[in-house]
Every structure is written in C-alpha cells, then in structure tokens.
Amino acid sequence: MNTTTGASPEDLRNRLVDDILRADVAGLRDTSVETAMRAVPRHAFLPDVPLEEAYANKSVTIKENPDEDALPLSCASQPDVVHFMLVQLAVRKGDNVFEIGAGTGYNAALLKHLTGTSGQVITCDIDPDVTAYARRMLDANGCGDVRVVTRDGALCAPEFGLYDRMIATVGMWDLPGAWWGQLAVGGRLVVPLRWRGLSRAVAFRREKDRMRSDSVKMCGFLPVIGQDGERNDYIDDNRLVRLYWDEDQSIAPERLRNALTQPKSIVWTDATVGPAESFDGVWLRLSATERATCRITAKPAAVEAGLHHPASPALSPALVEGDSIAYLTLERTAEDTGAEPRFRLGAVGYGPAGADLAERICAQIRSWSPDRTAEPVVTAYPADTPDSDLAEGAVINRPSVRLVIAY
DSSP states (O other): OOOOSSSOHHHHHHHHHHHHHHHOTTSOOOHHHHHHHHHSOGGGGOTTSOHHHHTSSSOEEEEOOSSTTSOOSEEEOOHHHHHHHHHHHTOOTTOEEEEEOOTTSHHHHHHHHHHOTTOEEEEEESOHHHHHHHHHHHHHTTOTTSEEEESOGGGOOGGGOOEEEEEESSBBSSOOHHHHHHEEEEEEEEEEEEETTEEEEEEEEEOSSOEEEEEEEEOOOOBOTTOOOEEEEEOSTTSOEEEEEETTSOOOGGGGTTGGGSOOEEEEEEEEEOTTOOOHHHHHHHHHHOTTEEEEEEOHHHHHTTSOOOSSTTSEEEEEETTEEEEEEEEEOOOOTTSOOOEEEEEEEESTTHHHHHHHHHHHHHHHGGGTTOOOEEEEEETTOOGGGSOSSEEEEOSSEEEEEEO
C-alpha cells in the first residue's frame, strides 16, 4: 500500500507535472495532456510503491526478468516521456485509440481521459500477467470501459475498427504490416523506433502510401518481444567494449579485436557543449548519412583505465567498416577558473581506416553544430515499395517497412 509522511498524492502529482513542464525536455506542450496528468492518479496504478517514488520522474519496474542479466519484462514509463509522447499523439475527443504495451494501465487511463466518453481505448500486451495487472488497476480506478487484450501487438486488434491514433510503449525495430491496415489515413502513430543503435519516439502522420514524421524525440524503452533484428557483441578480449548494430549491416566484431589494440587517431572539431547540453543530434545526422553507424558502450573499467572514452560511455554513436572503427568522444576545454566547463567534440579512430572514419564523424558534428535542434524527417513505406517511390535520404530496410532518414 502507498504510504507517505509528507505531501498529499494530489500535491505530489501537481508538483511532478510542474517539474515536467518546467524542464520541458522535448519542447512539446498540450494543455489537455497536462490536465490528464494532473487528474489521473499514477500512484493508484502502483499500489505497492511508496508515494514519493510513484511521483518521482523515473520509470518503475512492475515485472522483473528471471534472467538477472536481462532487462525487466514490464515497466511504468518515466512520466516526462509519457507526457511528451501523448503530446506527440495529439488525441482528440472521440478518437479510437490502440496502445501496444499495457504496462500498469496508467497510460491507457490517460488516453481514456483524453478521448472522453465518446472515444474508445484498447490496450494490449503479449504477457498475460501484465494484462491481468492492467485490467485490475483500470477496473479499480474507474476505467472499466478501457478494453484490455492479451496478444502480440504486431497483430493489432482489427475487431475494434479502424484507429485514429496508435501508440507503442515498447521499443519497436520494425513497423508491423498489420498496423498499416489498421491506422486510418490522416491518423497518427507514435512509436519508440530503434535504428542504428539509437531509440527515438517518432510521431508519424499516416498518408495514403506512407507515414511521415513531424516529431522525433529522444527516449528509451524496453524492446518489444519477438523483433530480433538487432545484434550486439563485445569487440575486446576483456569484454569491456560492446557494439550494437542492425542485421542489415555487415559488421563482424571479431575483425575489430586487433584494431582496439593499435594506436588511435584523434580528430577534434571547434564545436563545444556545456554539461547539460545535448549532442544527440550528431547521432541522428550520422544515421541519415552513414550506413556504418552503430552504437558503442564502454564499461567503467575501460574509461577509468583510460583505454576508451566514448562521449557517453553508456551509449554513443560509432562508425564501423571492416577492421576499423571510430566513435564520438569529448574532452574538457581549457578555461578560466570558476567558469562553466565546456567540452569540445571529436572522434577517436582505430584500425587502417580509423582516421577516415573519425573525420567522417567530425564532418557530421560540424553539420550539426550551427542548428543543434534540427530533427530528421523519418518516412516509412511498406516493404514492397520500389526505390523509385522513396523520398531522398538514407534507406534502412526492415521486414515490414522501408525507412528513409533525411535532413
């Protein structure tokens, strides 16, 4: 049972929403979403979590994975991400909404608040334990009219009609073919889409023969079960450095083991960032220009030993070609004592083509720097769309969709 010795649930909820609006992490707002988040009690969907934790701006695990090295099986999403994805979705009164990933039922309750009594919300999950939990929480909180179904979200739910809005709260590597037939032309799809090692909440508008984004925001979600097109492996003998890439990329980790032991090439740019400034757009630009783009992670031991220092050790962009690799890095600039620290961006390369790969990363840093908030346009086409019908940009092929990433 929720317990607290401090403020009331209403005060904590309003404080959380105030904090989300003040931080404005995605630069998106909608008063109807704000009203819904002030009205729907998140703590009531997390009855075993202390009140302060229920109203902290963080995700909450509701079903652990029995594999201790694996991610949890289900989570309540971080509230600021819930907020901006609902703004991206732009739900209207009376809409028919389909949600993939039932979670606690909280997001479905927010969706029902947004659709009103004239709308319909269907939420689904492949895990019967998750849907049973969501059903109990929704019933206990006056949302008995939200439909909860247990099935693979890739199959959608055609028995409930054509959808005006669809939203996934799990990371998707592909856009299933069934979704194309179930989302109305003019409708909106918001999905945490994964490509080239990154994950972004992409808001698509459904057109006749394609879906075209109008918003791309940074996010992180548990990957959906059943889409296994992502690959990962260590590239050093000490298992400190790991790569993540897509199955359509010809990356062979074993070819890189010798490269990491060779002298490195470092290329710097004049672009700098402060401690709280994002350089996320560099990765997005790389994914729109370089087929070799992937993700690198370095464990603390590699960083502390001075062996490898990606700009963000937990997830940074890299380029890999054959037996060569380069990754984004940064270093603190010289400055007067007391000034806010600045960090210049550059790239580190290893292997025969390491210097060239590092320079190619720096070229995208230089392209990003003058307009750091620019977002790519992500256009999705059915998998059988011929090349001649695709927009200009980097093409990424998936089993059910062809993605084009362009600036």
